[in-house]
Amino acid sequence: MHPAASDLYEITFSSRPYFSMSSIISISGVTKTYATGFKALKEINLDIERGEIFALLGPNGAGKTTLISIVCGIVNRSSGTVTVDGHDIGRDYRAARSLIGLVPQELTIDAFETVWATVNYSRGLFGKAPNAAFVEKVLRDLSLWDKKDSKAITLSGGMKRRLMIAKALSHEPRVLFLDEPTAGVDVELRQDMWAMVRRLREDGVTIILTTHYIEEAEAMADRVGVINKGEIILVEGKAELMRKLGRKQMNLELRAPLAAVPDGLSHYSLELSDDGNQLTYTYDNQSDRPGVASLIRDLEAAGVQFRDLDTKNSSLEEIFVNLLRQEP
Amino acid sequence: MNLRAVWAIYRVEMARAFRTVLQSIISPVISTSLYFVVFGSAIGSRITEIDGIAYGAFIVPGLMMLSLLTQSISNASFAIYFPKFVGSIYELLSAPVSYLEIIIAYVGGAATKSVMLGLIILATAALFVPLRIEHPFWMIAFLVLTAVTFSLFGFIIGIWAKTFEQLQLVPLLIVTPLTFLGGSFYSIHMLPGIWKTITLFNPVVYLISGFRWSFYGKADVSVGVSLGMTVMFLAICIAIVAWIFRTGYRLRN
Numbered sequence: 001m002h003p004a005a006s007d008l009y010e011i012t013f014s015s016r017p018y019f020s021m022s023s024i025i026s027i028s029g030v031t032k033t034y035a036t037g038f039k040a041l042k043e044i045n046l047d048i049e050r051g052e053i054f055a056l057l058g059p060n061g062a063g064k065t066t067l068i069s070i071v072c073g074i075v076n077r078s079s080g081t082v083t084v085d086g087h088d089i090g091r092d093y094r095a096a097r098s099l100i101g102l103v104p105q106e107l108t109i110d111a112f113e114t115v116w117a118t119v120n121y122s123r124g125l126f127g128k129a130p131n132a133a134f135v136e137k138v139l140r141d142l143s144l145w146d147k148k149d150s151k152a153i154t155l156s157g158g159m160k161r162r163l164m165i166a167k168a169l170s171h172e173p174r175v176l177f178l179d180e181p182t183a184g185v186d187v188e189l190r191q192d193m194w195a196m197v198r199r200l201r202e203d204g205v206t207i208i209l210t211t212h213y214i215e216e217a218e219a220m221a222d223r224v225g226v227i228n229k230g231e232i233i234l235v236e237g238k239a240e241l242m243r244k245l246g247r248k249q250m251n252l253e254l255r256a257p258l259a260a261v262p263d264g265l266s267h268y269s270l271e272l273s274d275d276g277n278q279l280t281y282t283y284d285n286q287s288d289r290p291g292v293a294s295l296i297r298d299l300e301a302a303g304v305q306f307r308d309l310d311t312k313n314s315s316l317e318e319i320f321v322n323l324l325r326q327e328p
Numbered sequence: 329m330n331l332r333a334v335w336a337i338y339r340v341e342m343a344r345a346f347r348t349v350l351q352s353i354i355s356p357v358i359s360t361s362l363y364f365v366v367f368g369s370a371i372g373s374r375i376t377e378i379d380g381i382a383y384g385a386f387i388v389p390g391l392m393m394l395s396l397l398t399q400s401i402s403n404a405s406f407a408i409y410f411p412k413f414v415g416s417i418y419e420l421l422s423a424p425v426s427y428l429e430i431i432i433a434y435v436g437g438a439a440t441k442s443v444m445l446g447l448i449i450l451a452t453a454a455l456f457v458p459l460r461i462e463h464p465f466w467m468i469a470f471l472v473l474t475a476v477t478f479s480l481f482g483f484i485i486g487i488w489a490k491t492f493e494q495l496q497l498v499p500l501l502i503v504t505p506l507t508f509l510g511g512s513f514y515s516i517h518m519l520p521g522i523w524k525t526i527t528l529f530n531p532v533v534y535l536i537s538g539f540r541w542s543f544y545g546k547a548d549v550s551v552g553v554s555l556g557m558t559v560m561f562l563a564i565c566i567a568i569v570a571w572i573f574r575t576g577y578r579l580r581n
Contacts, residue, residue: 034581035581072418072421072422073421073422073580074418074421074422074580075580075581076576076580076581093424094330094424094426095424096424097422097423097424098424100422102418102419102422104415104418106415108414108415108416108418109414109416110340110411110414110416111414112344112347113340113343117340117343120336121336121337121339121340122419123336124332124333124335124336124339125332125333125336125337125419125420125423125425126333126423126424127330127332127333127424127425128332129332167419
């Protein structure tokens with residue numbers, strides 16, 4: 001079942017701009033029209049809370065990277081204002097940019113510099129005094145310490161990605177942007193990266209990640225924003241989102257196969273697998289339909305015995321796909 | 329002023345020069361030596377002197393200028409074009425640095441390399457011909473001024489260029505011909521009437537003439553005009569760079 005239209009409306013509506021003392025990034029009325037006439041962003045309003053992990057989801061070309069690039073000072077906005085910890089990114093760009101670390105999507109490093117030189121360069125570029133101990137810690141945390149004298153060109157793809165992160169962290173940013181951090185990254189590195197992001201959050205760093213791997217957002221984010229065709233269509237706490245728009249499924253493994261769903265259970269909208277060994281019950285979280293407990297009672301009454309059962313929540317991915325499908 | 333950033337960029341630029349020592353330093357030394365062999369010895373044996381200066385010594389300021397112009401442009405244009413090309417420019421654009429700081433660092437780095445190169449060529453030339461420098465202060469002043477001006481010019485080309493071909497277009501089609509035709513190897517007084525007039529529209533004539541004056545006290549055009557032209561060219565480059573940074577031209581779209 002799709003989320004009810006009224007749910008969607010409520011969520012979308014509640015994501016209108018609000019101003020909170022705790023927001024570290026405040027984006028208001030930001031638009032971007034490229035010289036070609038392409039409207040990449042249509043009036044974006046978004047506040048990022050201090051210390052949260054915010055996942056910006058959206059299909060390719062939705063405007064994720066453009067939005068990040070504007071906040072970081074790489075792309076000029078057409079209109080609107082952005083503040084970072086109260087500093088306007090135009091008038092007070094030094095203060096604003098000093099707070100931000102950016103890990104872009106592409107692996108773009110000076111191939112002929114050593115790891116050590118390139119990370120220290122980044123630190124200097126952001127106006128920070130040399131601090132060998134800190135840079136060493138960053139490299140150790142990212143398992144790059146034994147590669148510190150290697151040239152970037154000799155590193156594997158995963159290590160280059162870590163090096164990009166090390167560069168972004170070299171100047172002790174309070175806000176970290178990760179643009180598609182795990183695109184083309186193997187599972188192990190992905191786990192490492194998630195662990196690192198959580199550690200950073202514990203240190204109070206705000207993290208904004210864009211991704212189109214939804215399981216990433218699901219695993220990491222406190223809040224999720226969905227952007228599509230240059231518009232933010234939803235901003236919501238992940239748990240809330242899952243609760244409001246998510247669905248649950250219960251699978252029952254039967255002791256003996258059934259030929260058909262017993263008559264007394266027809267109002268549950270059960271699905272029977274082809275071999276008759278498994279019953280699946282789908283229900284949404286806020287549904288007023290009969291719950292799991294009554295289903296189990298009714299199964300017993302109907303004489304249906306089961307060996308095992310499991311329940312699962314629908315993933316953010318399913319929610320996301322449903323949302324985009326409902327977009328005009 | 330984010331001096332740490334200026335220093336960080338400058339250091340990387342200098343490190344690049346020392347990493348590519350063959351390309352940055354040795355190759356200009358070799359080509360200068362070749363010029364001496366070809367122009368100094370072969371032609372110099374027929375032209376004994378110009379304006380009372382031995383031909384081999386006469387061409388030294390022109391040779392230095394030739395390298396100074398081409399190397400300043402190629403150093404600075406490559407320094408800013410390459411990060412644009414590989415995408416690592418994102419870091420510079422997202423850093424708390426002003427345009428002025430970016431300019432000081434990149435142009436400073438390129439100009440430093442050119443000045444060093446000019447001095448290396450001077451030292452190389454001293455092995456071939458007897459040199460004298462009558463106005464050392466002005467020699468250094470012209471050297472630095474020209475290096476800065478053309479590094480700035482190279483920086484502009486590096487920002488403007490969208491391809492490697494474009495990067496080499498201006499140096500190849502404009503700067504090298506103008507330098508060769510700007511009196512590096514001859515005095516413009518040696519040209520027949522109309523060509524002498526045409527040559528006066530070549531800005532490089534003024535650079536070379538002024539620079540040669542600082543060596544031998546002899547010039548094709550007056551030193552004041554030379555200095556004025558150099559400063560004017562610097563001012564034009566500064567104006568273009570100011571416009572680039574105000575509009576974000578080809579850097580921040």
